[in-house]
Each structure stands twice: as C-alpha cells, then as structure tokens.
Amino acid sequence: MTDFQLNLNINNNLSRKTKRCARCKQEKPLDEFYPHYNKYRHKYYRTSYCKECMKEYRRQQYLKHKRKRLEKAKEYVKDPEIKKEAI
Numbered sequence: 001m002t003d004f005q006l007n008l009n010i011n012n013n014l015s016r017k018t019k020r021c022a023r024c025k026q027e028k029p030l031d032e033f034y035p036h037y038n039k040y041r042h043k044y045y046r047t048s049y050c051k052e053c054m055k056e057y058r059r060q061q062y063l064k065h066k067r068k069r070l071e072k073a074k075e076y077v078k079d080p081e082i083k084k085e086a087i
Contacts, residue, residue: 023053
C-alpha cells in the first residue's frame with residue numbers, strides 16, 4: 001500500500017458514518033452504537049458493540065452474576081451501617 005492510499009484510508013475512517021461491531025462483525029450506522037464518555041480524553045466515543053449486542057452482553061452478565069448481586073442487595077438492606085456510609 002502506498003503512502004497516498006494509506007492517507008486516503010485514514011481520511012475515510014475519520015469521516016465515516018458507519019462502524020463495525022466487535023461482536024457481530026456487521027457494519028452499522030453510528031446511531032446503532034451507544035455514546036461513551038472517556039473521562040481521560042474528555043471526549044465522547046461510540047461503544048465497540050452495537051446496541052443489540054450490548055443488550056445481549058449485559059443480559060448475559062446479569063444472569064452470570066445474578067446470585068452475587070442479589071446477595072449484595074440483601075446485605076445492603078439488612079445492614080443499616082452500609083446505608084449510613086452510602087449517604
């Protein structure tokens with residue numbers, strides 16, 4: 001690849017209106033990706049997973065850690081000291 005072709009590819013990527021999902025590998029419009037704020041760079045980016053894949057991923061993570069989440073919630077409700085610390 002020549003330098004000219006490389007520059008064209010870089011410029012095309014900067015002005016692109018689509019993005020490839022890292023999970024389903026489909027090219028989708030940018031509005032199909034959630035915005036994500038990077039606090040270190042102070043910029044908004046788009047997530048690497050499309051909205052559909054992100055919903056599925058979060059659902060799987062919730063089910064995977066459901067028991068642990070419920071146990072923590074019970075501890076929070078039972079222990080008044082945790083509530084005071086949170087306030």
